[in-house]
Amino acid sequence: MVRPHSTARTLAALLLLAIAVFVLASLGRWQLHRAAERLAILQTIESGRAQAPLVLTPATPPAQLQPWRPAQASGRYRDDLTVVLDNRNRDGLPGYWIATPLLLDDSNPPSAVLVLRGWMPRAAPGQPAAVAPPAPVASQSVTGELVERVPRLFEIWHFGNDPEDGLPKRLPVDGGKPPTVQNLDLTAYAGATGLRLLPAVLEQRGEVGDTLKRDWPQPSVDFNQNRGYALQWFGFATIAGIAFLVVAWRALRRRREP
Structure with a gap:
């Protein structure tokens, strides 16, 4: 037996999918921002060491x-x-x-x-x-x-x-x-x-005859990793957006049916 259509459930699904699109796209943009920060740090390091x-x-x-x-x-x-x-x-x-x-x-x-x-x-x-x-x-x-x-x-x-x-x-x-x-x-x-x-x-830096170690840590500059994460989040946002359009299209089609 087919369950009767519920407008409230459709609206709730559309709302959740819209929120998901916004959140997932925001995470993607944040990863792009982190990639830009790391790229700027890498450029600063390379520029300084070239002096x-x-x-x-x-x-x-x-x-x-x-x-x-x-x-x-x-x-x-x-x-x-x-x-x-x-x-x-x-x-x-x-x-x-x-x-x-x-x-x-x-x-x-x-x-x-x-x-x-x-x-x-x-x-x-x-x-x-x-x-x-x-x-x-x-x-x-x-x-x-x-x-x-x-x-x-x-x-x-x-x-x-x-x-x-x-x-x-x-x-x-x-x-x-x-x-x-x-x-x-x-x-x-x-x-x-x-x-x-x-x-x-x-x-x-260098050895000076004591017991201290001088291999200093360097900031993380793997900006390609953040770009990869951004691509994943944007992919999830696209899937959620497609699901939103499918649910909205089906709801509209039901409204037009006699």
């Missing part, structure tokens, strides 16, 4: 501090101003990044660039706590790549708070032990140390 190496000085114009540009700085480390960045994983292992300022001159206050010196693993349970290797005392020539800030980890417990993330108000701290923080904001760090920091961070 000639930059020699950092206190007078380096901020416009030349292009992210991913090779750079070199000479000066002395202030090891007493070292900061340890927690929860920085490498190859699935928990560990820390070590950040130390490199003084570029002897002015008062001195100019400096913050150097991410490398990664060290966290001590295994039951083992003594890991200790950051001291920075060299002698004047150094440090090479690496520029990034605009210390890469930040999202912390829900710090959401909406200031960017200091536990950084002491003044550095160095008593006792000489480097503070351990989750994230490090350049403005907050400059205020705590009194240094005149360049508005960029130097990720040190």
Whole structure:
């Protein structure tokens, strides 16, 4: 026995299909937006690495501090101003990044660039706590790549708070032990140390005779993956749109039948 036609059910089906088309198409557009963002990041990386190496000085114009540009700085480390960045994983292992300022001159206050010196693993349970290797005392020539800030980890417990993330108000701290923080904001760090920091961070690369690892993570730039996802969502939206037209056409045909 054929069930009688229900106008309410037809309208409900059309409404749901229309919502599905809108939601699925919106997801496709969002994936295209993410693809554009990743493509822009890739172009920024390639553009920076194509630049000639930059020699950092206190007078380096901020416009030349292009992210991913090779750079070199000479000066002395202030090891007493070292900061340890927690929860920085490498190859699935928990560990820390070590950040130390490199003084570029002897002015008062001195100019400096913050150097991410490398990664060290966290001590295994039951083992003594890991200790950051001291920075060299002698004047150094440090090479690496520029990034605009210390890469930040999202912390829900710090959401909406200031960017200091536990950084002491003044550095160095008593006792000489480097503070351990989750994230490090350049403005907050400059205020705590009194240094005149360049508005960029130097990720040190190459081997310098210590135990730190320097294969720094890079942002995901697989924009083709997002484009593939967008194609899938648009395909689902097309199917839902066809279903909408079929249901609407059948409803219209029933209305025209005697």
